[in-house]
Amino acid sequence: MKTGTKIYRSSQLASLVSATVLLAACAGMDASGPKATATLESRSGSSVTGTVSFQSAGQKVRVEASVTGLTPGEHGFHVHEAGDCSAADATSAKGHFNPATKAHGHHGSAERHAGDMPNLVADSSGNAKLSVELDTLSLTDGPMGILNRSVVIHADPDDYKTQPAGNSGKRVACGVIRSAAAAGSRY
Numbered sequence: 493m494k495t496g497t498k499i500y501r502s503s504q505l506a507s508l509v510s511a512t513v514l515l516a517a518c519a520g521m522d523a524s525g526p527k528a529t530a531t532l533e534s535r536s537g538s539s540v541t542g543t544v545s546f547q548s549a550g551q552k553v554r555v556e557a558s559v560t561g562l563t564p565g566e567h568g569f570h571v572h573e574a575g576d577c578s579a580a581d582a583t584s585a586k587g588h589f590n591p592a593t594k595a596h597g598h599h600g601s602a603e604r605h606a607g608d609m610p611n612l613v614a615d616s617s618g619n620a621k622l623s624v625e626l627d628t629l630s631l632t633d634g635p636m637g638i639l640n641r642s643v644v645i646h647a648d649p650d651d652y653k654t655q656p657a658g659n660s661g662k663r664v665a666c667g668v669i670r671s672a673a674a675a676g677s678r679y
């Protein structure tokens with residue numbers, strides 16, 4: 493019995509060591525791509541808050557959102573043109589980020605704004621998580637990039653067809669997209 497216990501413990505230790513090595517490797521890969529974040533603030537009298545992160549992944553950008561305070565169900569979720577969330581209704585963020593001047597559409601189609609993203613889906617407690625890779629976003633600060641623009645969440649679902657914004661209603665949260673590298677020095 494004693495020998496058996498010792499063998500079990502040493503193999504457990506071995507798997508712990510390999511798990512640690514894997515975690516270290518993943519952390520190293522994460523740090524290699526440019527990253528940006530937006531801290532969402534409530535707008536239009538809502539209590540919606542959360543964070544959205546953007547990370548380069550090859551030719552795409554991985555978008556990860558974690559949001560609370562929503563009404564249950566789907567909510568329009570877009571990158572908007574202006575990095576200005578100052579208005580109480582977030583209209584200061586202007587329209588959808590659309591450098592190619594296309595029509596609004598489904599995020600999987602060719603005719604869509606670069607800033608068109610999948611609806612957030614909130615559970616019965618008002619929490620939503622989303623993780624998606626999009627090929628229309630670039631983590632640069634210029635006419636084609638999303639740095640210093642904004643992320644907006646809407647009260648209603650984006651129907652992915654009504655112009656110019658999918659009939660998604662009021663803007664219930666807004667956050668400016670900041671380069672993760674610059675966030676510490678600017679604020």
Ligand SMILES: [Cu+2]
Pocket residue numbers: 568569570571572588644645646657
């Ligand atoms: Cu929007």
